[in-house]
Amino acid sequence: MLRFIVCVLLAFSSLRADDFRSLVGEALRRGEKRIVIPPGNYQLEPLGSGGELWLLSGLKDIEIVAEGVTLTGTKLMRAISLHRCSGVTLRGLTVDYDPLPFTQGEVVAATEDGGSIDIKIHAGYPRKPYSRIDVVDAKTRFRKKGMPFLWGTKAEMVGEDVVRISLPGIGKAAKPGDLASLSTGQEAGAPHAISIDQCEQMHFENVTVHSAPGMGILEADGEGGSTFRHCRIVPGPKPSGATEERLLSSSWDAFQSKTIRKGPLIEDCEITHAGDDSWSVQSSDFLVVKCEGTHLALSSRDEFTSGVQTGDRLRANVEGPEWKIVTRQVMRREKADLAPDVLTKLEAAKTWDAWKASPQCIVVTLDHPAELKPGDSVYSPDRMGNGFIFRRNHMHSPGRVLIKAGGLMEDNVLDTPHALVICPEVPSGAAAGIEDLVLRRNVIKNGGWFCPAPWSTQAGIISFTSSSSSSSLRDTPVSKNVLIENNILEGGMGPHLIVSSVQGLTVRGNRFVKPLQEAPPETGASFGIPRDKVVWITRSSGVTYEKNKIEELGPFAAKEPVTK
Template sequence: MIARLLFFLFSCSAVMALDDFRPMVAEAISKGEKKVIIPPGTYRLAPTGGGKCVWTLQGLKDVEIIADGVTLVSTKLTRAVAIDRCTGVSLRGLTVDYDPLPFTQGTVTAVAENKGWIEVKLHAGYPRQPYSRIDVVDPATRYRKKGMPFLWGTKAEMRGEDTVRVTLKDIGKAAETGTLASLNTGPAADGIPHAFSLERCSGVNLRGVTIHSAPGMGILECDGDGKTEYLACRVVPGPTPTGASEARLLSTSWDAMQTKTVRHGPRVEGCEIREAGDDSWSVQSSDFMVLKVTGSTLVIASRDEFTVGVESGDRLKTRIGGPDATITSRRELSREKAALDPAVTAKLKDAPQWSEWRVSPKCLEVTLDQALPVKAGDSLYSPDRMGNGFSFLNNRIHSSGRLLIKGAGRIEGNLLDTPHSIVVCPEIPGNAAAGIDGLVIRKNTIRRSGWFCAAPWSTQAGALSITAGGGAQQLRAPAVFANIVIEDNTFEDCSGPNLVISSAKGVKVRGNRFIRPHHDKPDGTGGSYGIASNAVIWTAQCEDVEMKNNPITEPGSFCGEKVVEK
């Protein structure tokens, strides 16, 4: 009743001003309304009551919220929308943006003689802030510059009212005078990252939701049952700011969309992603280090300290085809309360970044329905916390980051224009447990991949890479991946290897088209692993690979042996 009345009042030609829709939504929900319509308009809002999120929906069930024509502008660099522990919630039409923006942009006007710094004159209408996370942008394409290296470790400072000096060894080699640059940041010191979050939810439906900017990721989904639907959602740059003449170069500061540690993967269909600051979309998971074994009770720790991890009913296992056990109970505890062996504690304390023993300080004590043959120092993964069963269908991407996949599902009918690559990789130390079983990559088009950020130390060398690195820059033996289908895809004008596969068993590569490969000089990504940068298809450490009807047409002068199987 309340929702219908509000819809009538605000659909009149003389629309009433509404400064804040949150009280109206809260009141309608408190009265049991299952359909709430937010009046169209632009709402400039900040967190209330000392909170860190602008608008939170918590503990709702089977509620539909229609926000067609609604723009929420967060006036603080913190989370704009949080959907927490909700089931069957539907949200339609909402647009999220920020003022001030979490990024600025400008034109390179000066370069140090030793190439150690550049100065960026900020465009009118953009924040006067010395943000240091920088992307170098080609003024002709208004897209990340071809051949740009990783610009990690930059320092930035204001020089005058509208110029930022960015310092990093050899940065001037990547950003000559006249180059454009975007400089972005994360949340405010008292804020939290990501524009939109879904935590511990089940069956949420987002339709036509748009993210124009974000102090971090655009949409982050983690933990819970999953089964989320993202339909016709967009992560794209927003309108030109007031007082500006230059269009935005960036949408999100970090990833556009990420899903991790959910039981059932999402359906992402008909979405658009453009100009994100990092990866375009990813489905993430992690392994669990065994810290203590007492019969069928284990103390474990995730490599990801920000998620809940496994829950009762989830399975744990060491490898594809190996035994698994189901968690019957769990509790969280600290390392101190876990009474770990002193030798284990010492290894955890001294573990360097990205090493095998570098795991979350939060521990889980889990009891299993049967004992597993593991000891302290072994690794486990959960096939129920990988987002398995996801589908990524008919999406359009023009963004220079990756599609990063750490679970099994279906990637079909998508267009990726000038991406970094599609990457299937657990991204964990070489002895850690991983298993991706049953992935279909079909009817996608990948255009102009392989142009950015050379990484000889990475296995992710192809326009499509399915790889797992081991110790001492070796590729892992099969089968980290199993039952993979790669068929009817089109690769156009890609630099470097088009398809790289390792550590897999049972792979079908059928009916793919490789058009005009190797017309650009490859950047050498994968060189430390011996991946041939001049191959079109390269495989190693694989078993039972079927290759059938994969024509390679108009190869360029940088092409060597077209198909390399090691």
């Protein structure tokens, strides 16, 4: 084997200036199980009309060693796609883009009415009018405190190196002297740097993503059970001709796992300066569009994933009955023999409506009849990423950690995050269930600095909520068997812990340090969530609250800072 590796290295070395993809392909065709790519910076262009720069499909029990290797994408599209693979190890690779999928600069002017701002692009960064803006404090080089949602912006070049961003009121959020990143430079295909699709038992070690047109790493569908150790999603080096360090890593989420059977192990990883959430384990409900005994037609909220599979279980809630899928077929909703009124509701639905769902239907046979009707919804405990482990990771990134599954999160440091959020994020009253979740020995510093959001239930630095309408939290349990233990929450804005709709909750040994030293935002006001509580637990049963400490209580706290 050693002799073979030496020969492969020699062969690769003679061609490394060109492209390693064909060399890896040749080694795979020879049946080799361990492939070593020589160190170097490889500038890769698309091959043919594919949706990615490098496609690895159908591999099983393969190790790819890429220590000292940088894959630099020359087109803003998916860098690597791993499709229907099993037992693949990827070690040491770095992914970046040239040109970058974002630009950055300094706010130099704002109109008198605050409807637009001008940003002078830093030297060495793309002179492109990207419109997704994040306003950055020039001193901290981190998201500006209290920055609002800046959705619906328009961008145009108004000079050789000046971008004008227009949005009513943007001049109140961004002032001359502030910095800004401008992202979502996507040219073709999916925007995520690394996509892991319908795979199982994948192993990433020392893999780094320096930039991405979309997410850094996206894992979707499949059996899951993958591991990510010592991986990094962090800004890369200054581009050629630049004097300013990068403000951004991924344009969207740094890392997301969704609709997988078994959640990942993510250990000793680093995430900094992502454009959206730092890490999330995602799932969704399935809208019932037809039910006749054991025959059920479902429509997913997410049209980009394959959804439930044969053998998966379905539930309406954490306490209700359970069904198992015996057969499965996918078809367009027009072919699923749906009632005319159902089709009308589906076609008329707007974003976040209860009837908003994929145009594809998953038609299944169940192991026993279901008493469901169109408009109900179900979820699958087998497509949530349950069993994840998120351990010893360090994050200095302004987005959330968002959890929609059961698992273990321990010994992590979240430095200045939006929040640690546990929420199904489905339409009000839709099916959801999160069970067996442990949050232990995590340190969260300076959470809650994002903008006020009165319409959101996500009001705590640790926020564990679910809604039944636009103004009320759920009375029935959405979550079961939750342990929040020996965590340290320090500083930040707003309540430290908000919990609702949990059956079987233990909050033990946590330290709430310097809470409510600053005026809290109005987040959660629509739901009656108090702003002056350090801990607020409501609509929950089987609650144990013991050995928790509040240290250096701030002046914005209520006389009774804990309600449980």
